[in-house]
Amino acid sequence: MTEIIKANVNDDRILTEITKTSKAYWGYSDKQMDEWSDLLTITSEYIQKNQVYKLIVNQSSIAYYSYFETENNSVRLDNLFVSPKNIGIGYGKLLMNDFILKIKQSERSRIILDADPNAQKFYESFGFTKFGQIETSIIDRFLPIMELKLD
Incomplete structure (x- = not known):
């Protein structure tokens, strides 16, 4: 059984x-x-303060996402992680679809996030576009700042 709660x-x-x-x-x-x-x-x-949803598969937590509301009718996706043995199976896509649906139902107009460089293509596949970047503690490593407009 698979559920997001x-x-x-x-x-x-x-x-x-x-x-x-x-x-x-x-x-x-x-x-x-x-x-x-x-x-x-x-x-x-953190769990108490933010919106955090976990993916349960066969009674085990294997992935989750978290978000919070920001200014300008936006939501920030703060985390989306899948346990390594479950990466590449489609659970990330399942979580993103659930998240985007929740936000669309909340009538927010925009989702923003800071992506790990390894995840940029994943977010682009959902329609996110890069509009900036943040330098990190690793030399020459930048986090793409991305958005999805929900008009």
């Missing part, structure tokens, strides 16, 4: 594990992963 505050550890192992999947060094540890930690407070 709202995460609860007790999901902090599993969502952190999914985040960190998924990020490491893309070949970042152990040193870099250590530097990002706090940024990649999902706390109970």
